[in-house]
Amino acid sequence: MRLTLALLLSLSFACLAQARSKDLQVYFIDVEGGQSTLLVAPSGQTVLIDAGWADNNYRDANRIAAVAKRAKVKKIDYFILTHYHADHAGGVPQLVDRLPVETFIDHGVSRETGANAEHLAAAYQKAIGGKNHIVAKPGDPIPVKGIEGIVVSADGNLITVPLPGAGQQNPYCASTPDKEKDTSENARSLGTVWTFGKFRMVDLGDLTWNKEKELMCPVNRIGKVDVFVVSHHGLDWSNSPALVHAIAPRVAIMDNGAKKGGSPSAVEVLKSSPGLEALWQLHFADAGGKEHNTVDSYIANIEDADTGYYLELTAHEDGSFEVYNPRNKFSRSYPAK
Numbered sequence: 139m140r141l142t143l144a145l146l147l148s149l150s151f152a153c154l155a156q157a158r159s160k161d162l163q164v165y166f167i168d169v170e171g172g173q174s175t176l177l178v179a180p181s182g183q184t185v186l187i188d189a190g191w192a193d194n195n196y197r198d199a200n201r202i203a204a205v206a207k208r209a210k211v212k213k214i215d216y217f218i219l220t221h222y223h224a225d226h227a228g229g230v231p232q233l234v235d236r237l238p239v240e241t242f243i244d245h246g247v248s249r250e251t252g253a254n255a256e257h258l259a260a261a262y263q264k265a266i267g268g269k270n271h272i273v274a275k276p277g278d279p280i281p282v283k284g285i286e287g288i289v290v291s292a293d294g295n296l297i298t299v300p301l302p303g304a305g306q307q308n309p310y311c312a313s314t315p316d317k318e319k320d321t322s323e324n325a326r327s328l329g330t331v332w333t334f335g336k337f338r339m340v341d342l343g344d345l346t347w348n349k350e351k352e353l354m355c356p357v358n359r360i361g362k363v364d365v366f367v368v369s370h371h372g373l374d375w376s377n378s379p380a381l382v383h384a385i386a387p388r389v390a391i392m393d394n395g396a397k398k399g400g401s402p403s404a405v406e407v408l409k410s411s412p413g414l415e416a417l418w419q420l421h422f423a424d425a426g427g428k429e430h431n432t433v434d435s436y437i438a439n440i441e442d443a444d445t446g447y448y449l450e451l452t453a454h455e456d457g458s459f460e461v462y463n464p465r466n467k468f469s470r471s472y473p474a475k
């Protein structure tokens with residue numbers, strides 16, 4: 139009897155392991171208003187997009203390492219730096235102390251000057267010293283096995299040819315006015331589109347409003363996506379209708395902090411996006427009040443305290459996916475369309 143049970147258990151574990159290895163897992167790690175997103179391809183290869191902040195006694199590197207452990211990830215195959223800001227690049231020196239990284243991908247050198255920017259860039263260069271390094275340009279593939287990643291923006295440059303299946307006139311351009319020109323690193327963010335079978339996800343880092351328009355007007359060069367990693371922590375300098383409404387995500391996942399991001403007007407753009415089934419957030423955004431936040435069950439961290447909960451996405455080749463909130467064990471499935 140005992141043997142049978144053990145056999146059954148081991149069989150079901152084997153099935154679970156097998157089922158898991160067929161999926162793409164994405165972990166949205168809470169770095170308190172910065173970005174750190176871990177992709178685990180069905181091949182087992184890994185991509186980490188950004189590393190959160192410096193300082194705080196390894197807070198962000200430890201959170202990344204904890205999620206990596208949970209995902210049975212022992213190394214990062216490709217680290218992608220979206221841009222040289224403290225909430226994305228700052229954590230790299232601590233990250234490399236916690237997890238081995240094989241190859242670093244960025245948009246080239248930092249374009250910002252001043253003591254802080256130069257210190258940040260120097261610390262990043264020191265941390266990646268001696269490792270493989272790729273400077274990515276729009277149109278370049280990310281050579282990870284098992285999923286397809288393509289660079290759509292880097293160093294202020296954009297893909298000029300629409301991705302396969304994209305290229306439709308964008309009706310949301312006319313209703314999206316320009317904003318003031320952004321000369322910061324945000325506008326140089328290295329943006330990527332990820333495809334796994336029929337599943338598509340876009341992550342543009344902190345790419346700002348006018349660059350979004352350049353990318354999306356007059357024709358939509360990205361096409362529609364299943365998941366939109368909300369740009370720039372949900373700040374209203376990004377997330378134009380020209381981008382959000384045209385890519386028409388089923389699900390938006392916002393890597394905001396309690397006191398950073400989640401601008402009410404950006405949340406309005408997200409909530410009014412055609413076909414949006416849910417907005418998920420890493421934090422309740424103090425900027426918004428109840429009206430401009432998603433419902434609690436879709437929020438990883440609802441109190442100000444540093445609870446550090448992540449969100450987990452599991453995507454299947456047929457385009458279906460689930461999002462899971464470890465705080466309250468709430469999950470929702472999005473069937474293939």
Ligand SMILES: [Zn+2]
Nearest residue numbers: 172225344370
């Ligand atoms: Zn940022």
Ligand SMILES: [Zn+2]
Nearest residue numbers: 223323324344
């Ligand atoms: Zn930034």
